Amino acid sequence: MSQPSSATLPHYELLYHPGNPGRGEFIRLALEAAQVPYTDVSNSSKEGYALVQQTCMSPQNLSSSDGNPPVFAPPALRIPGGGGQSEGGGRALVIAQTPNILWYLGEKLEVLAPGGGEAGRYHVQQVVLTALDLNNEVHDTHHPVAVGKYYEEQREEALKKAQDVRETRIPKYLSYFDRVRQHNERDGGGKGTYLVGSKLSTADTTVWQVLDGLMFAFPKEMEARKKEFPELLGTFYGNVKEEGGLKEYLSSKRRLPYSMGVFRYYKELDRQ
Amino acid sequence: MSQPSSATLPHYELLYHPGNPGRGEFIRLALEAAQVPYTDVSNSSKEGYALVQQTCMSPQNLSSSDGNPPVFAPPALRIPGGGGQSEGGGRALVIAQTPNILWYLGEKLEVLAPGGGEAGRYHVQQVVLTALDLNNEVHDTHHPVAVGKYYEEQREEALKKAQDVRETRIPKYLSYFDRVRQHNERDGGGKGTYLVGSKLSTADTTVWQVLDGLMFAFPKEMEARKKEFPELLGTFYGNVKEEGGLKEYLSSKRRLPYSMGVFRYYKELDRQ
Numbered sequence: 374m375s376q377p378s379s380a381t382l383p384h385y386e387l388l389y390h391p392g393n394p395g396r397g398e399f400i401r402l403a404l405e406a407a408q409v410p411y412t413d414v415s416n417s418s419k420e421g422y423a424l425v426q427q428t429c430m431s432p433q434n435l436s437s438s439d440g441n442p443p444v445f446a447p448p449a450l451r452i453p454g455g456g457g458q459s460e461g462g463g464r465a466l467v468i469a470q471t472p473n474i475l476w477y478l479g480e481k482l483e484v485l486a487p488g489g490g491e492a493g494r495y496h497v498q499q500v501v502l503t504a505l506d507l508n509n510e511v512h513d514t515h516h517p518v519a520v521g522k523y524y525e526e527q528r529e530e531a532l533k534k535a536q537d538v539r540e541t542r543i544p545k546y547l548s549y550f551d552r553v554r555q556h557n558e559r560d561g562g563g564k565g566t567y568l569v570g571s572k573l574s575t576a577d578t579t580v581w582q583v584l585d586g587l588m589f590a591f592p593k594e595m596e597a598r599k600k601e602f603p604e605l606l607g608t609f610y611g612n613v614k615e616e617g618g619l620k621e622y623l624s625s626k627r628r629l630p631y632s633m634g635v636f637r638y639y640k641e642l643d644r645q
Numbered sequence: 646m647s648q649p650s651s652a653t654l655p656h657y658e659l660l661y662h663p664g665n666p667g668r669g670e671f672i673r674l675a676l677e678a679a680q681v682p683y684t685d686v687s688n689s690s691k692e693g694y695a696l697v698q699q700t701c702m703s704p705q706n707l708s709s710s711d712g713n714p715p716v717f718a719p720p721a722l723r724i725p726g727g728g729g730q731s732e733g734g735g736r737a738l739v740i741a742q743t744p745n746i747l748w749y750l751g752e753k754l755e756v757l758a759p760g761g762g763e764a765g766r767y768h769v770q771q772v773v774l775t776a777l778d779l780n781n782e783v784h785d786t787h788h789p790v791a792v793g794k795y796y797e798e799q800r801e802e803a804l805k806k807a808q809d810v811r812e813t814r815i816p817k818y819l820s821y822f823d824r825v826r827q828h829n830e831r832d833g834g835g836k837g838t839y840l841v842g843s844k845l846s847t848a849d850t851t852v853w854q855v856l857d858g859l860m861f862a863f864p865k866e867m868e869a870r871k872k873e874f875p876e877l878l879g880t881f882y883g884n885v886k887e888e889g890g891l892k893e894y895l896s897s898k899r900r901l902p903y904s905m906g907v908f909r910y911y912k913e914l915d916r917q
Contacts, residue, residue, distance in 0.1 A: 470774040502742040
């Protein structure tokens with residue numbers, strides 16, 4: 374769990390779709406907060422996305438790359454030399470699934486660990502997983518009945534789904550995240566600023582990204598919710614943006630704008 | 646990672662809704678496969694569900710129990726004495742989120758670890774998380790637009806969602822699970838029987854449960870898919886049922902029948 378100097382860290386490779394924050398953003402935020410070197414493969418070269426498609430999106434593949442098992446869908450993380458001695462030493466490890474990758478980085482990069490030992494790590498991960506569940510529900514507001522079809526083909530169902538997510542699911546999740554924050558303020562070292570423990574963890578970066586995406590997708594809804602959750606949507610949200618590593622990243626070109634990914638703005642799906 | 650004798654293991658408590666396999670079943674299967682003692686709190690006493698509701702379902706709670714942070718929803722696992730020395734020694738650890746609990750058990754119960762060291766554990770977890778994603782998509786076939794409303798109120802949308810899940814999502818997931826199996830047969834020690842490594846892991850129990858649930862919810866669809874995936878739906882599915890611990894469990898009263906949970910049978914949602 375000790376933090377290696379960046380000279381001894383593997384050079385991480387993020388394998389994800391280009392041009393959108395998407396699920397890759399949860400991993401970018403963790404890497405940027407930890408200030409470790411990585412390559413965002415699809416967004417770094419013209420050939421990058423072909424490599425991602427070959428590794429993570431080929432429906433006949435019996436392996437992703439480097440002898441690792443196949444991947445269902447991006448994002449994946451390629452860790453040169455991460456495959457370990459017991460598996461032939463020094464070959465690359467390729468792992469998929471956003472929460473799996475975030476757990477891996479939390480284990481390897483002490484700067485992302487919340488303190489509190491084992492209990493702290495599992496308490497971070499349960500918040501991460503819950504925030505990613507909300508991320509999935511938000512995706513389904515514009516794709517409620519068919520993942521592979523256009524929004525315009527399921528607009529009627531989307532109106533119903535978005536109403537339910539806005540009126541019942543978002544407040545339920547926001548209440549949970551805020552109660553985690555209050556618990557940590559009362560019992561932990563969070564001072565109301567962090568969700569678990571006394572410093573930034575993937576719980577903070579992951580919840581922050583979902584809140585930021587919600588503010589883009591449902592601006593009226595989220596503006597109205599600020600009265601109920603002033604600390605979560607005000608102080609907490611604002612403080613994460615100022616964290617070392619994240620402040621520079623969020624104003625850089627590496628931070629991609631939202632467009633047609635998980636978080637989309639359709640006026641008719643927001644609070645009217 | 647060494648396997649403690651059951652005398653030194655904590656007595657795990659599963660906190661989940663009563664009367665349904667649901668998401669709790671993924672955890673039951675892991676505990677039963679490992680043959681470790683546990684209490685299924687809701688199904689063990691009349692007062693059990695009240696305790697689960699108080700711990701995991703109280704929307705005002707700032708703590709689940711024993712000083713642990715709040716839980717969004719069941720399932721949770723309570724581990725007496727699991728809170729660790731650094732947190733006041735011997736207090737209970739309460740952790741939530743199905744994949745988080747499965748990772749915890751995989752770390753603590755060597756019998757569930759796949760071998761292959763660190764790489765093997767992350768490769769197990771990416772399969773676990775992907776199977777649980779499919780589990781969520783199946784839930785949404787009967788609740789596509791409003792989690793809190795009855796199926797009958799969203800039946801029209803459910804017909805569309807179920808068609809998409811049957812025709813595009815199920816084959817995509819089955820192809821992935823089968824390619825993981827083939828990869829392990831070719832490169833690992835799985836002999837086509839296990840998904841990762843040379844013995845049973847939570848990857849196998851979790852995929853198995855989703856396959857079993859799909860066979861209940863979509864019997865015609867799954868019967869037709871057997872031609873495409875004979876090893877996965879035949880040999881693999883059958884072998885997991887015969888594993889030590891699971892064989893006895895699956896014919897016991899502890900194995901709950903499907904009813905109105907994640908996996909439901911509505912004739913109109915199956916292949917016609």
